[in-house]
Amino acid sequence: MTGYILKRLLSAIPVLFGITVIVFLIMALIPGDPATAILGSYATPENVEKLNRDLGLDKPLVQQYFIWLSNMVQGDFGTSFALNRPVIDEVLERFNGTLVLAGTAFVLCSVFGVVAGVISAANQYGLADKAITFVVLLGISIPSFFLGMMMILFFAVNLRWFPVSGMWPIYGDRTLPVLLTHLAMPAFALAVVATGVVARLSRSAMLEVLRQDFIRTARAKGVHERGVIWRHALKAAMVSIIPVLGIQAGFVLSGAVYIEIVFQWPGVGRMLVDAILKRDILLVQGGVVFVAACYVLFNIMVDVAQSLLDPRIKT
């Protein structure tokens, strides 16, 4: 197993490398002089020239890339001009917030999505199946930011069940219950679309599996129908559900940007949008590379989970 994890980690290196190349190339698309873009059009020529030298922008593209890469490997993502602090500090701080939000949403969408899919498949064409199918359709059709706004209106403003926005109150204790009341609405709004996708896939994966011969064997043994569905069929269906969970993780991680804006949640997504609007290029670069790298590592964990579930995968 350790060997397998190591192998997967090694195979992630070219992917990480590719990610930095893509981000670097996208940023190289910036029209005109990056230093001017960073400093704004009112910058003095001396400052622009100095920044170009500091960033190594007077060197050829390939050389620039390797300077940038080697700095990043050493943990130096540059300095944010708008915030005047190291990019890595800002990203790490903000990533905490995103991790709490996206992590919760991921757990929600995995649990509810799979359970809804299984119930739907087990009652195919029945009332529960129709109800779930309809709710799922609604869920994958509603923009998460609109859903979030409506939730604020209804649950925070009208019913006053939850605070309107933010991760923590401005005053008061930072305890887990306080966090949870702040987290409930944004995590739910973020999870809805992913839950729908997972539920759909789980339903069809279960329907595939339920026709397999080993399900008939389980029934012939006298295993209770509950066991047939939730143990035998679900375990086999998980083989095709887990990869989709991996994709959904990327979805909630990046889709968090909308929710962070709507709920004023301190996260990487909101930071990136602000940075884009302020043309804080280094912060965008650093943030994108960091989040993408985290996602690659998460996908390795997904592969490992898959190999634990399915002994037929060669480890």
Add this chain to the structure above:
Amino acid sequence: MKSFLTLLVRNRLALAGGIVLLLVVLLAILTPVLPLADPDVTNTSNRFQPIFSEGALLGTDHLGRDLLSRLMWGTRLSLAVGVAAAIVAATIGAGIGIVAGYYGGRIDNIIMRGVDMLMAFPYILLALAIVAALGPGLFNALIAVSAVNVPFFARNIRGITVGLAHKEFVDAARLAGLSNTRIILSEILPNVIPVIVIAMSTTIGWMILETAGLSFLGLGSQPPQADLGSMLGEARSALITNPHTSIVPGVMILIIVMSINLLGDGVRDALDPRLKSGALSRPMAATRVERAEQPPASEGQGLLEVKALETQFHIKDRIYRAVGGVDLSVEKGECLGIIGESGSGKSVTALSIMGLVASPPGVITGGAAYYEGVDLIGAPYKRLRDMRGRNVSYIFQDPLATLHPLYRVGDQLIEAIRAHRPIGREEGRAKAIELLNAVRIPNAEKRISDYPHEMSGGMRQRVGIAMALANDPDIIIADEPTTALDVTVQAQVLTILDDLRRSRGLAIVFITHDFGVVAQLCDRVAVMYAGRVVETGRTSDILDAPRHPYTARLMACVPELGGGKRRLEAIPGLPPVVDKLPVGCAFADRCDRAQDACRNGDIALAQTGHHAVRCLYPVAQEEIA
């Protein structure tokens, strides 16, 4: 195409989605000629008018602009951008996919590595990076959304193209000296276009959502121009005081995306052949029973007595009579063979007894199966489940498919026991080892932690037998348990079954198409054809003197070791399709003894002693010799 449309229309939800979408698109197209206020004229004295106010049906926004007009123009813009993004993504993605799939080799490898890299990004993050580089703006948002979706199309289309690139018609075009470009344009492209269209119809909703999202963040359309996303984004600051300015564009996005999704699902379902055939329906816990008549009473023959069993498959408007009135019985300690060609209904008969026929489409429409005098057909699920594996257990044909691939064989054995009585871990383990020893699996202590795929076919089938034995059943129904095994292993498995029968007094119903196996194992045999028993009797009687022409022909198909130069005779023709059974004898069309009377009305099973045959002109004793 016509059947596709009727299918689509039959799906009411898809139809509703299609109509709504059509309406929205029509309105969006007509927007410039409709009598609407100018969407960009501000009137700050007239801000935040509520819905249904005079002169503004949907009210006005924070700058006093007419919301209805802005909604229509915004819808127009959102739809246009979404469709454009889908077309751009599909074109570029399909181009990349076709090139990679058609040329293969190094080109394919390099392109697909690049695509994988793009897919390693969390989706929206990549779009953000692209907008960051190009700067905010609707056109740049369009580029970003298309770029993010290119890998999806590239992968899909590459998969299809790889399949096509090795087809005969492409080879033929190559041999004819056509250039690669010509082949791609004239042979490959027409075949992938339908796939591209379907992929587009399922992703266009996403694209509209994503562009709306970027606009919502302020990275898409810039004021005063507004699509639905930026309308929502601008309205957000007044969400609490004037929610209608947010609700109007938000609901519109929901309506558009939902109708697209409904339609897309309908299109997908209409094109999926598996849905048409009902192959995607889930089998229920027990076969459906719909008996029109009271089943015949038990005659008290034997441990298990099947009377006039009828099982059908209802697929769409067709009815397949898989089992058409079968009588069987088996005594304690006896082995009954059921023999027949594939599709003769022998497996369905066996599965019907414990309600294991997949349903839908299977329905038991008549008859009874008495176990110790109590009818199992139509018994409540609870009783059926309690008896499955405990009183009557099954061994199935292909043990690789019938054992759960992700559980260790030991755990599967323990579960079989646990289904009927609670036992602890240690006891379960000991019992599992004991069972594996009983079916002569060497090294059982280690083998119980194997997964099915780690065992050989013969070993797996022994596990299947061990599982059937787990609760000391009275009857084992073995459905071609040796068909997937090679001959030596087959002999070993048969010996194990025979020993168990003698040592435990098991009744065995042994289903096979192999007379050799019947001769070796069975006391009595029933020959099935087209869902009915055509001949039954003691094995030796039937082997010595088959009376039904079908039995005789079936036996003639078996090669005899050392039997000299006897000609092997295949039976001409095919068994009848069971949804259109002929009147009278179902074998008549393949039978060289058939006369007109054979095709007139039902033929009864005629009993003489222990031997019964369903034939008007049975083979006489002297003809055999």
